[in-house]
Each structure stands twice: as C-alpha cells, then as structure tokens.
Amino acid sequence: MKYPHHLKLLIESLKKLPGVGSRTAERFAFEMLAWSADDLKKISRLLGELKNAVRFCPACGCLIEETDCQFCQEQRLKEKKVCVVSSFKSVLAIDSTGLFKGAYHVLNHLLSPLRGQGPDTLGIERLLERIETLQFQEVVLAFDSTLEGDATALYLKRELESTGVKVLRLATGIPMGSSLDLIDQATLSKALMGRSQV
Amino acid sequence: MKYPHHLKLLIESLKKLPGVGSRTAERFAFEMLAWSADDLKKISRLLGELKNAVRFCPACGCLIEETDCQFCQEQRLKEKKVCVVSSFKSVLAIDSTGLFKGAYHVLNHLLSPLRGQGPDTLGIERLLERIETLQFQEVVLAFDSTLEGDATALYLKRELESTGVKVLRLATGIPMGSSLDLIDQATLSKALMGRSQV
Incomplete structure (x- = not known):
C-alpha cells in the first residue's frame, strides 16, 4: 500500500x-x-x-459579515471617490491608513494572460455601472507594482477615458525607512522621475 | 472591521x-x-x-486502512526483526526499498527536550512488550540523522540492553550519487570511520 x-x-x-x-x-x-x-x-x-x-458585497466586492456592506455606506459614497483594488486584503491595508474615505471596488483579478485571466472576467462592467449611477469623480487605481498590476492599470485607464472621470494611481517611489543603497534601480528611476518640491 | x-x-x-x-x-x-x-x-x-x-495499529503504530495491519502479518513477525522509526512515513520509505521484511514499530516522537518531548511519552513500553512477546532478535533503529535522532537512538540502545536483543542502526555515510567536494565534514568523517573492505 x-x-x-x-x-x-x-x-x-x-x-x-x-x-x-x-x-x-x-x-x-x-x-x-x-x-x-x-x-x-x-x-x-x-x-x-x-x-x-462569508459573502462578497455584490456591488463593491468587499467581504460582508452581516447583512450590510460597511464599505458601501452613504457617507463613503458621497465622497464621490472610488479606489479600485485587486483583492479585499488591499482594501483592509488601504483603509487602515485612514487617508482614503471613499468607496472601494474589488476587481475579480488582475490582467494576467499567462494564467488565462483576460479583460473579459475582470468585472469592469460593474465598475463602469457604479461610476455612472453613483457619479464618482475620481478613480484611484491601487494595484501591486508588478507587470500584471501595471497592465491592469493601463487597461483600466483606457476603458475609463470615455466616462470623463479622473483616473489616478498610487505613487511609486522609495519606501519609507529604506536605505538608498539597497533600493533596486527600477524603483530609484521611478522615484527620480516623480521628484517633487520639498 | x-x-x-x-x-x-x-x-x-x-x-x-x-x-x-x-x-x-x-x-x-x-x-x-x-x-x-x-x-x-x-x-x-x-x-x-x-x-x-484513518487509524493507527495499536501494536506497531502504522496506519491502518481496513481492519488488519499489513505490517503485523504473521510472515513479517516470524522474521524476528523489528525496525523502529519515528513516523509512519519512514515505514513507507524503508518498505519501498524491499530490503527489510520484518516488523515495524512507530514511536510517538523523537526525544526533543526543547519541544517538551521526553522519554515518558516515547511509547517504549509498547516496544519492550512486543520484543518480549514476539521474541524479536534484532532491533534496527532508523531515525533522522539529527541531534534528536541520535539522542533517541542512544537512549533506546541503553533501555534495550537488558532484553539481550541485538540493536543496530542505519549506516551513516556518503549518499549515493553525490560528489565528495560537496559533502559536509561531519558526514565525511562518519564515512571514513565506517570505511569497509571493497
């Protein structure tokens, strides 16, 4: 045996x-x-x-414990801002900063042709519908800083163009507390390109 | 939340x-x-x-699927040899070599004071009892080559001395197919000490 x-x-x-x-x-x-x-x-x-x-909110895709989605509350929706992420974990991470008070939108996945995850299953119709009905003015794309994340951000930017909404991304740069010597070149380049006045 | x-x-x-x-x-x-x-x-x-x-054989400690333990069959017991291991996985590994036809005995764990696993819970009484009733002549200790394995082997050797049974251990040496340059010194020392005629 x-x-x-x-x-x-x-x-x-x-x-x-x-x-x-x-x-x-x-x-x-x-x-x-x-x-x-x-x-x-x-x-x-x-x-x-x-x-x-454990269920997902049919509107924003966040996890619901009881009946109501705490991220779809009136107070959040009236900010007219939506942060688009690829997983509910990102929602928790971003929300714990306390700097974003708007609504969230969890995509089904990131674009990843290698894993057979194309734009059709992204769940973008749901996002477009919400932008229209809830009249969001600002969309913040908050994805991993990877090939998949970048591809998804570019794709969404193009798709959202027609809606006239402002599309923003998280800043790329040097993480807090890190030493310049240990930062990879790609990050350093991004940080240089995005340099701002002190 | x-x-x-x-x-x-x-x-x-x-x-x-x-x-x-x-x-x-x-x-x-x-x-x-x-x-x-x-x-x-x-x-x-x-x-x-x-x-x-999934249950364990109350005698040898091997996993049983149906009613009978396949490692406690008459034919194995009459070899009068028992191989003592620390987990059922070792039984499968040793049995798949086809070189040992005797019985097995699975201890509850190896001796590991750091994890609070002392000699009391080893399950050695069960082993002593089997050696006596089944009249095993040879005990082969087959443990990991680690501090815990070595300690358990030494402890068992001392405990089994009174029974008059022959206590053997697996050979330590250079693994098959490996290059001498890449072998650690401890293994090489053991291999030298255990050198045998060609």
Missing part, C-alpha cells in the same frame, strides 16, 4: 492550496492526523459553512 | 498547520473562499471523518 485512501484524498485536497505541493500536503495531512477530534471538527465545520458565512 | 469572524476562526485553525504563520494562513483562507462549494464540502467531510477513517 501507499497511504490509506481517505488520507490520499485529503492530501489531494490540500494540494489545491497556493504554494502547497505533494510534500507539504503530506506534512499537513499527517499533522492533522495528530490534531484533537475537536480541532478537526471545528475546521471541518468552518470549511463546510464558509460559503454561507 | 478586520476580517469577518468566521474567516478569522478559519485562519486561526489553519495557523495550527506546521510552518504556517498568519500571512500564509490568510492566503490559504482567501484562496479557499474562491474554491467551489463542492471542493469545500469535500475537504470538510474528509477532515470531519479523518479520525474515524
């Missing part, structure tokens, strides 16, 4: 997690064998009820 | 996996949010039934 059938199925399931290969999945499964029955019941229940317990 | 309560609980559960910190657990949880309802149901069921579906 190799592993018992049940364990094999569990390993297969765990392998679907990001960055988890056969070895890690095996390690996880064996570790779980040693968990208490209570712990196993708990995670089993959490996973079984996940889809019902 | 931070994350919804349900998601927070799931992240806490996932953090119990080996080598998984807050960041990775969050990544896993968000990935699982995107899984299909079927996939979630499947893993939920597998985890809920894990304790019942």
Whole structure:
C-alpha cells in the first residue's frame, strides 16, 4: 500500500492550496492526523459553512459579515471617490491608513494572460455601472507594482477615458525607512522621475 | 472591521498547520473562499471523518486502512526483526526499498527536550512488550540523522540492553550519487570511520 485512501484524498485536497505541493500536503495531512477530534471538527465545520458565512458585497466586492456592506455606506459614497483594488486584503491595508474615505471596488483579478485571466472576467462592467449611477469623480487605481498590476492599470485607464472621470494611481517611489543603497534601480528611476518640491 | 469572524476562526485553525504563520494562513483562507462549494464540502467531510477513517495499529503504530495491519502479518513477525522509526512515513520509505521484511514499530516522537518531548511519552513500553512477546532478535533503529535522532537512538540502545536483543542502526555515510567536494565534514568523517573492505 501507499497511504490509506481517505488520507490520499485529503492530501489531494490540500494540494489545491497556493504554494502547497505533494510534500507539504503530506506534512499537513499527517499533522492533522495528530490534531484533537475537536480541532478537526471545528475546521471541518468552518470549511463546510464558509460559503454561507462569508459573502462578497455584490456591488463593491468587499467581504460582508452581516447583512450590510460597511464599505458601501452613504457617507463613503458621497465622497464621490472610488479606489479600485485587486483583492479585499488591499482594501483592509488601504483603509487602515485612514487617508482614503471613499468607496472601494474589488476587481475579480488582475490582467494576467499567462494564467488565462483576460479583460473579459475582470468585472469592469460593474465598475463602469457604479461610476455612472453613483457619479464618482475620481478613480484611484491601487494595484501591486508588478507587470500584471501595471497592465491592469493601463487597461483600466483606457476603458475609463470615455466616462470623463479622473483616473489616478498610487505613487511609486522609495519606501519609507529604506536605505538608498539597497533600493533596486527600477524603483530609484521611478522615484527620480516623480521628484517633487520639498 | 478586520476580517469577518468566521474567516478569522478559519485562519486561526489553519495557523495550527506546521510552518504556517498568519500571512500564509490568510492566503490559504482567501484562496479557499474562491474554491467551489463542492471542493469545500469535500475537504470538510474528509477532515470531519479523518479520525474515524484513518487509524493507527495499536501494536506497531502504522496506519491502518481496513481492519488488519499489513505490517503485523504473521510472515513479517516470524522474521524476528523489528525496525523502529519515528513516523509512519519512514515505514513507507524503508518498505519501498524491499530490503527489510520484518516488523515495524512507530514511536510517538523523537526525544526533543526543547519541544517538551521526553522519554515518558516515547511509547517504549509498547516496544519492550512486543520484543518480549514476539521474541524479536534484532532491533534496527532508523531515525533522522539529527541531534534528536541520535539522542533517541542512544537512549533506546541503553533501555534495550537488558532484553539481550541485538540493536543496530542505519549506516551513516556518503549518499549515493553525490560528489565528495560537496559533502559536509561531519558526514565525511562518519564515512571514513565506517570505511569497509571493497
């Protein structure tokens, strides 16, 4: 034999997690064998009820706990600004700065042709609709500073042109607290190009 | 808010996996949010039934799928040899070489004072009992070549002395296919000390 059938199925399931290969999945499964029955019941229940317990706001795509989306409140919408991100985690990061009081819009993903994620599934219609109905004046694109993030920002800028809305991006430059010697050349170039008066 | 309560609980559960910190657990949880309802149901069921579906042989500690332990069969026991390992994975690895036909004995863990794993919980009484009742003549200690593995081997050797059984260890030396230049000094020293006639 190799592993018992049940364990094999569990390993297969765990392998679907990001960055988890056969070895890690095996390690996880064996570790779980040693968990208490209570712990196993708990995670089993959490996973079984996940889809019902945690939902996404149909308008902005943020996670909703109760019934109302806290990021779609009147007070946020009347700022007439929307920050477009690629995941709900970005919403939490940006919101914790306290510097953006407007609404958010979570795209389904970034543009990534290599992973088969094209513009059709981005969820841009939903964004265009909201810009029109909610009369947003300003769109802030807040994506990872990667090839995918840049491509998505460029694509969105072009698509949003017709709406007449102001499209902004997060500033690129030297991160706070870092030493100039250790900054990569691309970042330094961007920081130089974006130099501003003191 | 931070994350919804349900998601927070799931992240806490996932953090119990080996080598998984807050960041990775969050990544896993968000990935699982995107899984299909079927996939979630499947893993939920597998985890809920894990304790019942996969059991350990009360005698040797190997995983049992059906009712009988395949490593406790008559034919293996009559070899009068037992290979002591620290996890069932080692059993599979050793068994796949086809060079050991005897019985196995899986300890609960290796000796590791730093993790609070002392000799009391090793499961050595079970081993002594089996040596006596099954009249094993030879015990092969097959542990990781680490501090914990070495300590456990030394401890077992001393404990087994009174039984009069022959206690052997796996050979330490240069792994097959490796270049001498790249071997660490400790391994090379062991290989030299254990040199044998061609």
